[in-house]
Amino acid sequence: MTCPTCGAPFDGVGSFCRQCGARLVGPLGPPPPGYGYAAPPPGYAPYVQASPRVQRNLQILSLLWVGLAVLRFAKGMVGMFFLRSWIRGGGGFGHHFPFGNGGPFLSAMMPFTLTTTVVMTALSLMVAYGLYKRRPWGRTMAIVMSILSMISVFPFGAGLSIFTLWVLAPAASAVEYDTIADTSRPGF
Structure with a gap:
């Protein structure tokens, strides 16, 4: 058949x-x-x-996770730009730190911000790939990332998290996803 x-x-x-x-x-x-x-x-x-919930929403979920990855990357780069301006300008926007240019704390925030931005963007792209290619690990990773993304890129991240949990979290969705999951290719 x-x-x-x-x-x-x-x-x-x-x-x-x-x-x-x-x-x-x-x-x-x-x-x-x-x-x-x-x-x-x-x-x-x-x-x-009617067509089942997972089948009906899987492609749109993967596209929305790509959108969240792009927003996360843009937010991180803008944040790093302002943080760097703040450190070099002594506070930016006419405000000055009482002890110089922000000290070691703000300087240490640059690598942390960059690392967080890159890791969360990469994880969001992995969720999008896993859902789009119907990988067996895609549903689990999407649920975990949804919980982690509740407060990021508000309100888009929170809305996408709620939508992802609505589509993928119920037990019936687990059975449906396992039915359509592509298990023919191991790994990614």
């Missing part, structure tokens, strides 16, 4: 294509009793379940 969307071979395991994520099962039949109708209304097409 092959996927009607992308033409990839399908071995019958799971309900989704491992390449494109398309649902590969037919219509589910009439809705269960107590769903709102005793029977579908006349002329109603067979009941088809």
Whole structure:
């Protein structure tokens, strides 16, 4: 059997294509009793379940994580620019430090800021790659980075964190992600 969307071979395991994520099962039949109708209304097409949450939102999540990586990098570079200006100018904007140009504390902040910016940008890009390529570790890394990103690049980071947790954290999402995860290639 092959996927009607992308033409990839399908071995019958799971309900989704491992390449494109398309649902590969037919219509589910009439809705269960107590769903709102005793029977579908006349002329109603067979009941088809809406596409699952993970499949529907995985690509947009990966693109939003790339956007967060770009914002993190820009925020870090702007922060380093102002920190460097502050150190060289003795406080910047007409304010001066009482003990010279900011001392060793502000000078030590430069490598810390650079390291934090590079590491968090790289981790955000890894989350985007893992989700886009449907790697088995992508869901776990996205959840961990979502928790770490709650306060970064506010409000975009907080919004993306909440959206990521809404899509990937439920147990049903874990099962769905494991079904569509690409386990054919080890590692990255």
